[in-house]
Amino acid sequence: MGEVVVKVDHEIKWIKHYSSCHKILLVGEGDFSFAACLAKAFATASNIIATSLDSRESLAMKYTRATTNLKELEELGCTIFHVVDANTMSQHPELNFKYFDRIVFNFPHAGFIWREHDILKILSHQNLVKGFLRSARDMLKENGEVHVTHKTAHPFNRWEIEKVAEEVGLRLVDKVLFYIWDYPGYENKRGDGSRCNESFPVGVTSVAIKGPDGDRVVVTGNGVDSAELTRSLRTKIGDATIVSVQSLNERDGRSSLEATAIAVNSSDFDGDELNPELTLQIRSQSNSWV
Numbered sequence: 001m002g003e004v005v006v007k008v009d010h011e012i013k014w015i016k017h018y019s020s021c022h023k024i025l026l027v028g029e030g031d032f033s034f035a036a037c038l039a040k041a042f043a044t045a046s047n048i049i050a051t052s053l054d055s056r057e058s059l060a061m062k063y064t065r066a067t068t069n070l071k072e073l074e075e076l077g078c079t080i081f082h083v084v085d086a087n088t089m090s091q092h093p094e095l096n097f098k099y100f101d102r103i104v105f106n107f108p109h110a111g112f113i114w115r116e117h118d119i120l121k122i123l124s125h126q127n128l129v130k131g132f133l134r135s136a137r138d139m140l141k142e143n144g145e146v147h148v149t150h151k152t153a154h155p156f157n158r159w160e161i162e163k164v165a166e167e168v169g170l171r172l173v174d175k176v177l178f179y180i181w182d183y184p185g186y187e188n189k190r191g192d193g194s195r196c197n198e199s200f201p202v203g204v205t206s207v208a209i210k211g212p213d214g215d216r217v218v219v220t221g222n223g224v225d226s227a228e229l230t231r232s233l234r235t236k237i238g239d240a241t242i243v244s245v246q247s248l249n250e251r252d253g254r255s256s257l258e259a260t261a262i263a264v265n266s267s268d269f270d271g272d273e274l275n276p277e278l279t280l281q282i283r284s285q286s287n288s289w290v
C-alpha cells in the first residue's frame, strides 16, 4: 500500500481583530456580507456562528446579496442561525452553553420608527444594546471580547454604550477606529424599512477649520457618493449652510472614491477629526469566568 500524506495546515489567518483561531459569534447580521468577508479571509468559516434576527425568507426579500453570501458561508462550513434575538441569544437552544472569543454586533439598530434624536428612539436602541451585552456577557470565554461598531456622531453618542456596558458588568477596554475598507466585501446595511438594502455612510471623517470667513467644516468620505456625504454632513452639523459638495471619481452616479463637503458657520466643531465610527471592545468586569 502506498504512503498517504496528510497535510495539516495550521496557519492562523487574521483579518483586523479576528483570527481563524477565534470562536466567533456574529449577531444581527444584515446581508451576511461581514460574515462572508471573515470567512473568505480565513478560507474557512468553521470557527464562525453567524446569526440574524430576520428569517431566511425575509433576508432573501430584503437584501440583493443575502442568498449568495449565505451559500458561500455554508460552503466554507459556517454555522448559520436565523430568528436569533440578541436579547435572548444566550438562551437560544442552539447557542445555550456555547462560549466565544469574539461576539460581534456591527451597527446595532432597533429600527426606524421614531427620529434618531427622539428620546424614545434612543431608549429603544439602548435597550437593544443592553440586552445584547447582557446576553453576550454570559457567552464569553476567558479573555473573550464583545465588539460593537457604532457611530459616534450626535445623536448616536447619546446611546452611551460604555455606560450601558458597565450596567451589565462589562467594561470598555478599547475604542478602535472602524474603516470599512478593512473588511473587503462587507456592506453595512440599514436593515429596516423600505431602504433596508441600502448602506449608510461610514468611513466619513470631519475636519473643522477655523478661518477668517468663519468656521468651515470639511467632511471627506471614502467609498461614499455625494448624496450620502451630504446626509452625513447634515447629521453632523445640523443647520449649518452647506456651501459645496463635491465627489471625485464618482462613477455610475453612485460610488465614489473620495468626496468632500464643506459647510460654514457650524458652532459645534473644535476638533480635527470628529465623529468617526468606532469599534468598542468590551470585556467582563469580573474575574469569574464561565
Ligand SMILES: C[S@@+](CC[C@H](N)C(=O)[O-])C[C@H]1O[C@@H](n2cnc3c(N)ncnc32)[C@H](O)[C@@H]1O
Pocket: 027, 028, 029, 030, 031, 034, 052, 053, 054, 084, 085, 086, 087, 105, 106, 107, 108, 109, 110, 111, 128, 187, 188, 189, 190, 191, 192
Ligand atoms: C443597521 S442594521 C446593521 C446590520 C448589519 N449588522 C450590518 O452591519 O450591515 C441593524 C441590524 O440590527 C438587527 N437587529 C435589530 N434588533 C435586533 C435584535 N433584537 N436581535 C438581533 N438583531 C437585531 C436588524 O435585524 C438589523 O440587521
